[in-house]
Amino acid sequence: xxxxxxxxxxxxxxxxxxxxxxxxxxxxxxxxxxxxxxxxxxxxxxxxxxxxxxxxxxxxxxxxxxxxxxxxxxxxxxxxxxxxxxxxxxxxxxxxxxxxxxxxxxxxxxxxxxxxxxxxxxxxxxxxxxxxxxxxxxxxxxxxxxxxxxxxxxxxxxxxxxxxxxxxxxxxxxxxxxxxxxxxxxxxxxxxxxxxxxxxxxxxxxxxxxxxxxxxxxxxxxxxxxxx
Amino acid sequence: xxxxxxxxxxxxxxxxxxxxxxxxxxxxxxxxxxxxxxxxxxxxxxxxxxxxxxxxxxxxxxxxxxxxxxxxxxxxxxxxxxxxxxxxxxxxxxxxxxxxxxxxxxxxxxxxxxxxxxxxxxxxxxxxxxxxxxxxxxxxxxxxxxxxxxxxxxxxxxxxxxxxxxxxxxxxxxxxxxxxxxxxxxxxxxxxxxxxxxxxxxxxxxxxxxxxxxxxxxxxxxxxxxxx
DNA sequence: AAGTGGTCTAGACCACGTC
DNA sequence: ACGTGGTCTAGACCACTTG
Numbered sequence: 001x002x003x004x005x006x007x008x009x010x011x012x013x014x015x016x017x018x019x020x021x022x023x024x025x026x027x028x029x030x031x032x033x034x035x036x037x038x039x040x041x042x043x044x045x046x047x048x049x050x051x052x053x054x055x056x057x058x059x060x061x062x063x064x065x066x067x068x069x070x071x072x073x074x075x076x077x078x079x080x081x082x083x084x085x086x087x088x089x090x091x092x093x094x095x096x097x098x099x100x101x102x103x104x105x106x107x108x109x110x111x112x113x114x115x116x117x118x119x120x121x122x123x124x125x126x127x128x129x130x131x132x133x134x135x136x137x138x139x140x141x142x143x144x145x146x147x148x149x150x151x152x153x154x155x156x157x158x159x160x161x162x163x164x165x166x167x168x169x170x171x172x173x174x175x176x177x178x179x180x181x182x183x184x185x186x187x188x189x190x191x192x193x194x195x196x197x198x199x200x201x202x203x204x205x206x207x208x209x210x211x212x213x214x215x216x217x218x219x220x221x222x223x224x225x226x227x228x
Numbered sequence: 229x230x231x232x233x234x235x236x237x238x239x240x241x242x243x244x245x246x247x248x249x250x251x252x253x254x255x256x257x258x259x260x261x262x263x264x265x266x267x268x269x270x271x272x273x274x275x276x277x278x279x280x281x282x283x284x285x286x287x288x289x290x291x292x293x294x295x296x297x298x299x300x301x302x303x304x305x306x307x308x309x310x311x312x313x314x315x316x317x318x319x320x321x322x323x324x325x326x327x328x329x330x331x332x333x334x335x336x337x338x339x340x341x342x343x344x345x346x347x348x349x350x351x352x353x354x355x356x357x358x359x360x361x362x363x364x365x366x367x368x369x370x371x372x373x374x375x376x377x378x379x380x381x382x383x384x385x386x387x388x389x390x391x392x393x394x395x396x397x398x399x400x401x402x403x404x405x406x407x408x409x410x411x412x413x414x415x416x417x418x419x420x421x422x423x424x425x426x427x428x429x430x431x432x433x434x435x436x437x438x439x440x441x442x443x444x445x446x447x448x449x450x451x452x453x454x455x456x
Numbered sequence: 457a458a459g460t461g462g463t464c465t466a467g468a469c470c471a472c473g474t475c
Numbered sequence: 476a477c478g479t480g481g482t483c484t485a486g487a488c489c490a491c492t493t494g
Contacts, residue, residue, distance in 0.1 A: 004464070019396045019434070031479060042465045047480075063472045063480050072311055073392065077402045080285075081303040164301065168247045173455040174305045178406035178426035178448040196424035196448070198406035206247075220406040220424070227401040232483070259460060270484045275461075291461045292492040462490075471481080 005041040010049035013039065018058070018069055026071045029059070056228075077226045081174075084127045084135055084160060093129040097158050100124040100188070104143065104150070111140060114203055116210045118144035123159050126188055133189045135222075139214040146211055163204075163212060171205040178220070189219050196220035233269040238277035241267065246286070246297055254299040257287075305454045309402075312355045312363055312388060321357040327383050328352040328416070332371065339368060342431055344438045346372035351387050354416055361417045363450075367442040374439055391432075391440060399433040406448070417447050424448035 017023050029035070032050065036043040050067055053059045057076055061067045088095040102123045107116050120140045127135040139159050141149045146167050154162065163169075179199050186193040198218040204211045245251050257263070260278065264271040278295055281287045285302045289295045316323040330351045335344045348368045355363040367387050369377045374395050382390065391397075407427050414421040426446040432439045 006463070015398070019398075025393065033479090042467095044466085044482095045464065047482090048463090051481085061480065062474090064474050064478055066479065072314065075309040075400065077307045077309055077400075079305045079307060081305055083300050086300060086302075165253065170243075170247075171455065172303065172305075173453070175451050175453040176404065176426070177451050178424040178446075180424050180448070194422070196406040196408050198404070218406075220408070223403050223405050225401070225403040227399065234482070261460090270486095272463095272485085273483065275463090276482090279462085289461065290492075291490070292459055292494090294460065457494090459493090460491085463488090465487080466485100468484080469482090472479090474478090475476085 005039050005045065007045050007048040007052075010035075010039060010041065010046055011053060014049060014053060015058070023069050025069050027069050029067045029069065031066060076228070078228065079224060079226050083164070084137075084158070088127070088129045088134060091129065094131070096128045096131065097156075098126045098128065099153075099155050100126060102154055108140065111213055114210050114213065116142055116213075118142065121149050123154055125154070125158060127158070134218070136185060136188050136217040137214060138217075139212060141212045142210050145206065145209045159212075160214075167206060167211055169204045169206045169211055171208075173203045175201050176224075177201075179217075181217075185217055189217065191219050198222045198224070233267050233273065235273050235276040235280070238263075238267060238269065238274055239281060242277060242281060243286070251297050253297050253301075255297050257295045257297065259294060303456075305456065307452060307454050311392070312386070316355070316357045316362060319357065322359070324356045324359065325384075325386050326354045326356065328354060330382055332378070336368065339441055342438050342441065344370055344441075346370065349377050351382055353382070353386060355386070362446070364413060364416050364445040365442060366445075367440060369440045370438050373434065373437045387440075388442075395434060395439055397432045397434045397439055399436075401431045403429050404452075405429075407445075409445075413445055417445065419447050426450045426452070 023029055032043045032046045036046045050059060054061045057073050058070055059067055060070050085095045104119050105122050107120055120142055123139045125137050126133055143150055148166060152162055177199050179197050180194045181191055181197045183193050185197060198220055200216045203213045251257055260271045260274045264274045278287060282289045285304055286298055287295055288298050313323045332347050333350050335348055348370055351367045353365050354361055371378055376394060380390055405427050407425050408422045409419055409425045411421050413425060426448055428444045431441045
């Protein structure tokens with residue numbers, strides 16, 4: 001035996017049997033011990049294979065009940081959200097940054113659902129790719145949770161990069177929508193007013209304390225892609 | 229010692245040390261053997277903790293070079309893509325379905341990048357939530373790869389659900405954009421023409437053979453959310 | 457050449473949840 | 476009660492990559 005059975009082999013074999021309907025959707029599969037014996041490898045190897053397939057949504061596992069082929073596989077798309085700078089430079093373009101405004105203000109009402117109190121720092125800025133508007137950033141940073149932000153002028157370093165370097169966060173909530181460009185948005189992004197805008201909104205917490213909320217607008221042509 | 233050190237404990241400890249700057253971004257961490265000794269657990273336990281943090285984008289690992297705290301953590305949002313039916317019913321609304329058209333046709337030119345040959349089945353249909361248009365589906369199924377589709381009329385069962393049950397797929401590519409509603413789109417979705425539309429496009433393969441391409445349009449108010 | 461992560465093994469104990 | 480997955484251990488060998 002030149003090659004041992006690795007967990008990748010086990011995953012491939014399981015997927016093969018699902019595809020050829022040896023194990024149709026909903027079917028009960030053999031337990032780890034039996035499958036390990038059949039494929040002549042250790043149970044830990046089968047465990048890792050099955051665990052990863054379960055994480056991926058292909059299998060459903062329950063103690064004592066056993067492992068089944070997922071009946072309605074909830075497909076998961078994993079979106080990578082890199083730094084804007086890295087994203088732009090990754091496309092071979094030159095990245096640049098412009099601060100639009102920066103001022104402390106009371107908590108805007110739309111942030112109240114997030115349980116924010118005290119003052120926030122409101123920042124608007126623009127990220128450009130080869131001099132063309134790429135992403136408009138409208139951000140609010142809690143001065144209660146991140147008082148150090150008050151000392152930053154953000155003329156050179158974008159709030160995005162500053163936050164990542166300074167404030168380690170533990171929880172994030174993201175949502176995506178399509179919206180019509182407001183007049184100011186359209187002007188900054190160099191698009192006709194009312195044109196479709198791809199919007200990502202992100203709220204961030206550290207240890208349960210609200211840190212920042214950001215609204216990122218891209219011209220509609222922006223494409224977010226993933227594969228699996 | 230009542231409690232053993234589990235891989236969750238190790239992950240938590242690592243994250244703690246990143247947060248309190250014991251290991252700042254870019255820093256070289258101890259190797260698995262040393263960390264295992266310090267935390268008094270097996271190397272495999274540390275390995276699993278570090279491996280999962282690396283998958284998550286928190287750490288960068290390279291053989292021989294060691295493990296470092298990711299300098300620019302590529303944040304990953306995992307989007308769950310459930311069946312439309314499940315999504316609608318999960319919101320407590322009544323799901324319904326309408327077939328708009330269904331006809332075989334030659335491969336449209338925009339599918340040529342995907343290497344599609346032969347005939348495809350073109351299907352348009354509408355998914356409704358409590359009777360209101362929720363998602364417009366414009367789909368093309370390869371009759372070469374999935375000839376069984378020709379026998380389906382799709383008047384009751386949506387192509388989505390039929391495909392999931394019948395054709396196990398192995399590779400998927402998804403992308404999201406914001407677009408302006410075309411006139412027909414606007415009419416079906418009951419939105420003003422030109423209004424922002426949230427579009428998901430998905431191409432699917434099984435064993436390297438192209439199966440289907442689908443364009444899913446939601447009214448702009450649609451919100452796709454995730455957290456981590 | 458040598459150090460680091462990547463993986464496998466064989467065995468063990470435990471927690472959960474179904475029967 | 477008991478079967479199944481969940482996890483840990485201790486040891487081993489290997490592959491990759493850097494110095």
